[in-house]
Amino acid sequence: MPATLPSTTNNWWCDMNTEYAFVGFSYEVTACQDLDQLQREFTDIRQRFKGRYIRMYGACDRDGFYDDIINAAWEAGLGVHALIWFGFDGDDKWKTRRDTLFTALHANPKAKFVTRVVQFGSEPLFDGVLSHSELAAQVVAAKENLSSLGIPVTISEMVYGYQERGGAKDVLDAIDLIDAHMLPFFSQQASTASASWPIVLNDMNWFIENGEGKKIYLTENGWPSVTSEGVQSNSPKAVADIQNESDYYKLLDSKCTYFKTVPGGGVGWFAHIYSDAMEPGYGIYNYYGNLKFVFNPATSC
Numbered sequence: 001m002p003a004t005l006p007s008t009t010n011n012w013w014c015d016m017n018t019e020y021a022f023v024g025f026s027y028e029v030t031a032c033q034d035l036d037q038l039q040r041e042f043t044d045i046r047q048r049f050k051g052r053y054i055r056m057y058g059a060c061d062r063d064g065f066y067d068d069i070i071n072a073a074w075e076a077g078l079g080v081h082a083l084i085w086f087g088f089d090g091d092d093k094w095k096t097r098r099d100t101l102f103t104a105l106h107a108n109p110k111a112k113f114v115t116r117v118v119q120f121g122s123e124p125l126f127d128g129v130l131s132h133s134e135l136a137a138q139v140v141a142a143k144e145n146l147s148s149l150g151i152p153v154t155i156s157e158m159v160y161g162y163q164e165r166g167g168a169k170d171v172l173d174a175i176d177l178i179d180a181h182m183l184p185f186f187s188q189q190a191s192t193a194s195a196s197w198p199i200v201l202n203d204m205n206w207f208i209e210n211g212e213g214k215k216i217y218l219t220e221n222g223w224p225s226v227t228s229e230g231v232q233s234n235s236p237k238a239v240a241d242i243q244n245e246s247d248y249y250k251l252l253d254s255k256c257t258y259f260k261t262v263p264g265g266g267v268g269w270f271a272h273i274y275s276d277a278m279e280p281g282y283g284i285y286n287y288y289g290n291l292k293f294v295f296n297p298a299t300s301c
Contacts, residue, residue, distance in 0.1 A: 001074055001113075009112055009150050013079075016177075016215045020259045020266030022252075022297035024051035024078070026220060028278035030058035032065060038072035041274065046076045050299050053116060054078055055156075055179070055219045055270050057278075059085035059097060066104040070111050079116040081179065081219060083156065086121040086129045094121070094129075098138075102145055112149040118142060119154050119179050122220065125161035125168055132168035139174040152176030156219050158183070159203045162210070169210075178211050181220040182269070184248075193223045193248035197255070208263060215265045222272035223248035224281035225292065245281075246293035256301035271295070 006012060025045055033041070045051040054073070066082070073080050084101060086094045101118065105111045120142070121127070124135055135155065142153045155171060158181035162168045182203060184196035207216055223245040252259075252269055259267040276283035276292075286292050 001077055005109055005113065012113060013116070016265035018266075018300070019052070019215075019217075019268045020262075021256045021268065021299050021301060022049075022051070022271070023217065023268035023299070024053035024055065024270050025049075025274040025284070026057045026270050026272040027054040027274050028057040029060045029065070029069075031278070032060035032062045033068075035068045035072060038068055039075055042072045042076035042078050045274070046078055049295065049297075052079060052299070053081055053268075053270070054274075055081035055119075055217075056083040057122065057220070057273065059083075059087065059093075061093070061097065061100075066101055067108055070104070070108050070114055073114040074110045078114065080114050081156075081217070082115050082118045083122065084118065084120050086124055086127065098142070102142075105146065105149060105151065112151060115149075115151050117152045117154055117177060117179070118146065119156040119219070122156050123158060123161055123181060124155055125157050125171065126164065128165070132165065132171050136168075136170040136174040139171065143174075143176070154179045157181060158220075159206045163206075172210060172212060175214070177215040177217070178207055178264075179217050179219040180207055182218045183220065183222065183272075185223050193244050193246075194251055196223070196248060197251055200252075204262070204267070211264065213264050216262060216267045218267060218269040220272050221252075221269050222282050225276075246295070249295065249297060253297045256298050260301060271297075 045054060069080060082101060084094055084098045105115060120138060121129060124130060125132060139153050154175040154177050156179040182200055184190055184199040187199045189199055190196060225245045249271060271284055273279045273282045275285040276287050284292060284295050
């Protein structure tokens with residue numbers, strides 16, 4: 001990063017055509033990590049794995065937390081897919097989180113230089129936290145709020161979320177780019193991680209055909225190594241392959257040329273998630289901070 005802040009974000013971000021293949025990690029913040037931990041782990045993502053972004057997952061409501069995210073990302077040279085977390089309780093905390101985030105984005109002079117996009121929710125359409133028309137209206141209002149900062153707005157959602165309840169074309173029209181969930185483990189057609197490409201491609205084709213040419217990132221994207229209450233397969237064959245999550249990332253890595261050529265500027269994918277301490281079974285690191293498997297995905301081809 002430069003020693004002094006630029007006066008504008010003009011020519012600051014890389015062209016989205018260069019943002020394909022592996023781009024970084026989903027990173028859960030429910031633990032409200034302190035600045036030292038954020039800086040240490042963001043630097044690890046940047047230097048060890050050549051990650052370019054973190055995609056926030058979960059929520060931390062500590063005062064000043066997003067300023068810590070901004071400052072740690074700046075020091076590490078990372079961008080951030082910020083997240084307004086709805087949660088699963090049906091309450092209105094998301095409104096406070098939205099307002100707190102927007103205040104930080106406007107107040108912290110580094111914010112627009114590290115915040116690549118703001119996301120509403122994690123599968124908000126699937127969870128039905130708002131109607132699709134209400135969610136679209138929130139996206140439009142957020143775009144207006146953040147227009148002076150040049151920060152785009154989207155939601156983080158899977159294909160089915162856009163398809164259910166009569167569809168959500170108004171949301172697709174409103175968002176600036178597509179932050180897509182790709183979790184083939186849950187498909188009824190799932191067998192093994194290494195054989196999941198047809199499932200991935202089917203969802204990719206839907207986004208390509210319906211996404212209006214917008215840039216696509218796979219934000220919540222992985223294959224778990226353990227099941228839990230919230231992680232249950234719809235296919236017995238997938239359960240039998242539960243220990244082979246590394247095969248899923250190898251599969252994505254082998255498709256670099258495909259991801260490079262997808263309309264809209266190619267597809268960048270995140271690994272979900274940085275550590276098993278954040279979400280059991282999905283981490284690249286285990287609970288003890290050790291790599292679970294060799295992970296050195298391509299960032300270009």
